[in-house]
Amino acid sequence: MPERKQFVVIGLGRFGGSVCKELVNQGHEVLAMDTDEEKVNIYANIATHAVVANSTDESALKSLGIRNFDNVVVAIGDNIQASILTTLVLKEMGVKNVLVKAKNDYHHKVLEKIGADQIVHPEMDMGRRVAQQMSDEKVIDF
Numbered sequence: 001m002p003e004r005k006q007f008v009v010i011g012l013g014r015f016g017g018s019v020c021k022e023l024v025n026q027g028h029e030v031l032a033m034d035t036d037e038e039k040v041n042i043y044a045n046i047a048t049h050a051v052v053a054n055s056t057d058e059s060a061l062k063s064l065g066i067r068n069f070d071n072v073v074v075a076i077g078d079n080i081q082a083s084i085l086t087t088l089v090l091k092e093m094g095v096k097n098v099l100v101k102a103k104n105d106y107h108h109k110v111l112e113k114i115g116a117d118q119i120v121h122p123e124m125d126m127g128r129r130v131a132q133q134m135s136d137e138k139v140i141d142f
């Protein structure tokens with residue numbers, strides 16, 4: 001069992017939701033956050049805590065004590081501006097490890113500049129893994 005850690009997952013879409021569930025399965029504490037109350041209600045039964053909050057609101061993040069978490073996942077998809085602003089606020093607050101889901105190359109570049117610690121492209125990353133797996137299977141078949 002890995003060491004029990006505390007995480008914040010911001011954005012409970014397919015990606016953020018899946019990250020949240022797996023972290024809980026791995027035995028970690030997860031604070032799940034979304035602006036959408038329906039999503040938060042669903043994750044209230046899964047995450048350790050679930051809150052309706054806008055992550056671009058610095059005072060909301062402060063009152064939730066987000067600066068005390070070492071690991072935050074920013075899984076906001078379509079709203080690139082909100083994703084960038086959230087990342088900026090988190091890094092300014094001193095959060096050690098901020099992992100952000102990027103939508104495109106432009107988004108990635110900006111995230112890099114403002115200090116995102118890890119940047120992922122779920123569809124692209126998964127496509128590469130699937131291709132590598134299929135390629136390996138073919139080698140084994142022969």
Ligand code: ATP
Nearest residue numbers: 011012013014015034035036054055076077078082
């Ligand atoms: P996925 O592919 O992971 O399903 P997506 O890329 O389509 O997601 P969105 O659905 O746009 O991404 O965003 C993911 C979640 O982030 C949504 O549930 C949305 O309500 C939430 N979200 C968007 N902006 C904010 C914000 N400022 N603060 C908190 N949550 C937010």
